[in-house]
Structures are given as structure tokens and as C-alpha cells.
Amino acid sequence: MSDTAGHGHDQAPGHARAHHESQPPPPATGGWASAGAMLAGVLLLVEGVLGTLQGIVGIVEDDVYGRIIGDYVFEFTVMTWGWIHLALGLLLAAVGWGVLRGASWAKVTGVALAALAVIANFVWLPYQPVWGFISIAIGVFVIWALAGVDTPPALH
Secondary structure (H helix, E strand, O other), X not given: OOOOOOXXXXXXXXXXXXXXXXXXXXOEOOOHHHHHHHHHHHXXXXXXXXXXXXXXXXXXXXXXXXXXXXXXXXXXXXXXXXXXXXXXXXXXXXHHHHHHHOOOOHHHHHHHHHHHHHHHHHHOXXXXXXXXXXXXXXXXXXXXXXXXXXXXXXXO
């Protein structure tokens, strides 16, 4: 007796395999994808804490950051940039924590806020070029990691 008897499998063996090969693969949920989402959550949390500290420094001591030479389209005061980084940092930290907890809202919000952080850090480049590039790279990785995962893992 074959092991397909009684299970309603009356198709040829190759037919079932061909049917499964034509379907797109499901979104990644384990292995590297889970590790990437976990790392994305940690990076969002760390980026948020560092952005918050960066914002506080910009608000309190506006002579810490370099001054722009010449005209720059997105020239704000350092205090204004401090408030921007403070608000964005607090949001990033909260969403990073949500990603680590496996909150359903955190994945989409994380992608959106990481994209916003990439834009903000691009505009911030003349003030802190090295940290701006590092933050942009972190944001791009976070977007990639969260966009490729079906459900973020949860820390228990």
C-alpha cells in the first residue's frame, strides 16, 4: 500500500511538484529574516537613543555641531535640528522597542520612520557628515530587514 492511499492524492507525483514551483515563495519568517528583523529592532532602538542624545546636545549646546560654510538650502538653526532629532529619536526608540516586542504596528511604522530618518540625516549631512552617513546606512538596513519579513520576531 502506498503512503498516499486514503489521503485523496490521486495526482501524478510530478504534477503536485510543478504546481508548488509555480507559486511565489512565502515571505521569510525564520532564520536570517528573523535575525535581520531582530537586528533592525535593536538598531532602531539604538538609533533612537543616539538621536535623542544628539537632539538634546543640539538644543542645549548649539556650538557643538559644525557650522555650514556658504549657503545651504536646508539651513536651520542647530537648535531646530536638535528638536527634529529629539522628536525623531524618541519615535525611533519607541518603534524599535515595538519591533523587538513583535508588535503588529511596529513593522510598517519602523519602515516609515527609518525612511524619514534617512531623509533627515541626508539633510543633516553638512552638520555631521560621518554620523549622517552611518545613520543613513543603518536606516537603509532597517528598511530592508523589516520590509522582507512577514512578522517581526517577539522578545519574550
